[in-house]
Amino acid sequence: MTLFLYLTAALIYAQCTVGILLNGFIVATNFKNWRQLKILQPCDKILSCLATSRCLILFCMMSFNIIFVFFHQLFVNPVFISSAWVFTMLLSHTNFWFATILCVFYCVKITNYSHTFFIFLKTRISSLVHWSILASLVISVACSLPYGWFANDGAQYGFISGPAENTTFGKVMITRETHTRLIMFIVGSVPPFLIFCVAITLLIHSLWVHIRHMRGGGTGFRSPNLEVHFGAVKSMSLFLVLHVVYFVCMSVRQSPTNGGSWRIVFSVIACIPPLLHSLYIIVSTRKLKEELLKWICCQ
Structure with missing residues (x-):
């Protein structure tokens, strides 16, 4: 079991490091463009907020899993547990909302x-x-603060492991707190997730209708405009799949039936969607790809 923890911690560390570098590159490139042009497009503002949120949440995943493996005793400290839950859920909610704003x-x-x-x-x-970003931050803070109180109560009964888990009362309290956290997570995460799904479904439907009209109008299948729309459909479909995977992983991690080993496995899987989507954004965006190639060549 110890070897398994070390291997998964190393894998999470590697995933999070790559993800932080990719998202940090997106933020740095947009900041560079803003300094040069003194203006930033709305899409780039949303991408910068999303990339910053992903950097922070990947850093938290990496830090907390390292602490879980090497400094396990901290997880019974009420102050640490309260702060960790609030900060982690704040980043998770903002990540959901920023992704939703981008899709909308x-x-x-x-x-x-x-x-x-x-x-x-x-x-x-x-x-x-601007108002959407500000509103998403306010909503995320409001949905995250309650975690501090319930996490603090759960820590009194051995949040991860401790003597209370060996008693019936301790197990009941831990299960009750986990159920409460799962409900809070669903209440805070389902609204942006549903908006995201509706927006991306409308977008994919509109693109497919436009593609059929272009085909019916005699536009060649290999026309540049048609290929652009196909690329948009594939991009949004990938975004939807990765977002669903991330949402499911985060939901299962909150489940009271999710054991310690499975919690770590889903932590590994939860790191994949933000990493892959950020990589796809860089590869599919011309200015980001050119900046990356320029940076690589200069090295």
């Missing part, structure tokens, strides 16, 4: 729906980005 932004900018609400959003989406 793409949906509004790319789709051609004639509904009044879509037209209203399309004309004001740039000015709404």
Whole structure:
């Protein structure tokens, strides 16, 4: 079991390190462009917020798993547990909301729906980005603070391991606190997740309808415009799959039936979606890819 913990900790450390470097590169590139042009596009602002959130959450995953392996006794400290739960859930909620804002932004900018609400959003989406980011931060803080109280109570009965787990009362209290945390996580995470799914479904549907119209209008299958739309569909589909995987992993990790070994396994899987999506963003975005190649060549 000890060897398993060390191996998974090393894997999580490697995943998180690569993810932090990729997301840090996105933030650094956007910051460089902002300093040069004195302006940043709304999409780049959302990407910078999402990348920053991912950097922090990957750093927390890496730090907490290292602490779990080497400094396990800290997990029975009420102050540490309260702070860890609040900060981790704050980053998790902001990650969900920033991903949702990015998807809604793409949906509004790319789709051609004639509904009044879509037209209203399309004309004001740039000015709404700042308010959306601020609102997501406020909501994330409000959804994360309650974790401090329940985590503090759970630590009194041996949050991860301790004498209380050997008693019926201790097991009941730990299970009750875990159920409470799972409910809080669902309440805080399901709304942005549902908005994300609806927005990305509308976006994929609109792109496929546009592709069929282009085919029916005699536009060649190999036309550049059609390939761009196919690329957008694949990009959004990948974003949806990775977001669903991340949401499921985070939900299962909160489950009271999730044991210690499985919790670590799902921690490993939870690191994969933000890493892969950030890599895909860099590869599929011309200015990010050119900046990365320039940086690699200079080395």
